[in-house]
Amino acid sequence: MLTDIEIAQSATTKPIEEVAEGLGISPEHLIPYGHDKAKVDYNVLKQDAGHDCKLVLVTAINPTPAGEGKTTTTIGVADAMRRLGTKSVVALREPSLGPVFGIKGGAAGGGYAQVVPMEDINLHFTGDFHAIGAANNLLAAMIDNHIKQGNELGIDPRRITWRRCVDMNDRQLRNVVDGLGGIGDGVPRQDGYDITVASEVMAVLCLSSSITDLKERLGRIVIGYTYDREPVCASQLHAQGAMAALLKDALKPNLVQTLEGTPAFVHGGPFANIAHGCNSVMATRMAMHYGDVCVTEAGFGADLGAEKFLDIKCRMAGLKPDAVVVVATVRALKYNGGVPKSDLGEEDLDALRAGLPNLLRHVHNMREVYGLPCVVAVNRFPTDTESELALVEDECRKLGVNVCLSEVWAKGGEGGEDLAREVLRLVDEPNHFDFSYPTGTPIDVAMETVAKRVYHADGVDFTPAAAKQLATLKANGFGELPVCIAKTQYSFTDDASKLGAPEGFRITVRDVHVAAGAGFVVGITGAIMTMPGLPKHPAAERIDVDEDGRITGLF
DSSP, rough: OOOEEEHHHTOOOOOOOHHHHHHHHOGGEHHHHHHHHEEOGGGGGGGGOOOEEEEEEEEESOOOTTOHHHHHHHHHHHHHHTTTTTTTEEEOOOHHHHHSHHHOOOEEEEETEEEHHHHHTTTTSSHHHHHHHHHHHHHOOOOHHHHTTTTOOOOEEEEEEEEEEEEEOOOSSSSSSEEEEEGGGOOOOOEEEGGGGGGGHHHHHHHOOSSHHHHHHHOEEEEEEEOOOHHHHHHHHOOHHHHHHHHHHTTTTTEEEEOOOEEEEEOOOTTTTTTTOBOOOOHHHHHHHHOOOEEEEEESSSIIIIIIIIIIIHHTTOOOEEEEEEEEEEHHHHTTTOOOGGGGTTTOHHHHHHHHHHHHHHHIIIIIIIIOOEEEEOOOOOOOOHHHHHHHHHHTTTTTEEEEEOOOOGGGEEEEOHHHHHHHHTTTTTOOOOOSOOOTTTHHHHHHHHHHIIIIOSSSOHHHHHEEEHHHHHHHHOSOOOEEEEEEESSSSTTTTTTEEEEEEEEEEEEEEEEETTEEEEEEEEEEEOOOOOSSOOOOGEEEEEEOOOOSSOO
């Protein structure tokens, strides 16, 4: 059996100019990066004459070590739509080097449902993440330089909230002391690093609608507080122009293709457990501009990625989804039902029945909380039995939700045609899309509402420190922004060990801070960290390159 990277490397792809031509992108708006990837000038969106495109969101149950295949399904269903004669376009996030070299692996799909060139996409790609890191760290350097040069703004070094970043899992950098040495080496202070995908610059880039909007958002970033506890913004340091200059090319969406030649915009990559977890607004709009159906995904389970896609991205960008696909596997559902990973290949209807409430809760949320039509895609594994598949189908049909088997990993678009037909049926149905909380809701009430309506918690508790932060944010005019709750991806709760569909729990928010440039307030729960660490045996140990430049070990 071929590995994902071997499948990708054996594929015959179209020149990127041909992919662009098929969409109707003129050569003057295409900036090729080699033979098989390119950036597209965002000025093409100024030509939008109100083209009607359907928007499909692919999400999933809470992730498990058994795997769900959300990105694979997103790509496969778009390929299947093309086979059925629909002009579909994919919109995905870029992978972070942290998971690629850590434990999760890449994010270019798998099997015969991949975007290519998968090695480039999973590694440096077009340099977007490097530009984001440079812009983030430029602002950090300007903060410390301002303090060193006399601190005219009166920035309190103990209340600087802006951290440096690097796109790598490196726990050693979570907390550092810098500025050591002599007078010329800066002002010593406690500092730290976030992974680049957790940087507010990443969120800003992904939510910006133009270069002007980008600069305005960068200028609004709150970098810390003065000795009088007044917020200080990047614009007061005159940093936004230079940051935008570093990001001007990164703002342009990246065009690639699937193994079957379906156009795909892969752009931006905030994590969904610590940020809003969606590809850029610019890329989504571009996919909708050139396609009749845009198939996109949001990170992790529907309680994180889909909630933030709907409550943050759609709210800010004025997007209205037409249908949702919730991806699950029998294996992952049995894991939620208490079966160890080593035994997931054995039929166990009782465990499957115990794990099914996780899927059904996500389906309920999409239909009842957000008012969107929904289909369950069961990503089929060879070990799934007919009895197990029938049980999943029966339980979903009790909710009036259709279930389609997805075999896109093994068969590409051909294995997703039934799913594609159901999605194309759903996008033409009327829906009653709404947010989980109204615009202008106080931030503490919004967090409580998400916890109750989406997580099905009994409520939210704010630690004394978080309650104090809430009061400060409200006093500074940030009290009615949308909320971005940072929470473990593995559970509806803030405790990763509580699988399935727990009840009778509360969410504890331990830290609250504003991402004023992005336009939301972040509430951090549980043990969430903005700088992950590598596992005992990271994926980096298995990645290599030979004399011909052929990469192995990526998955």
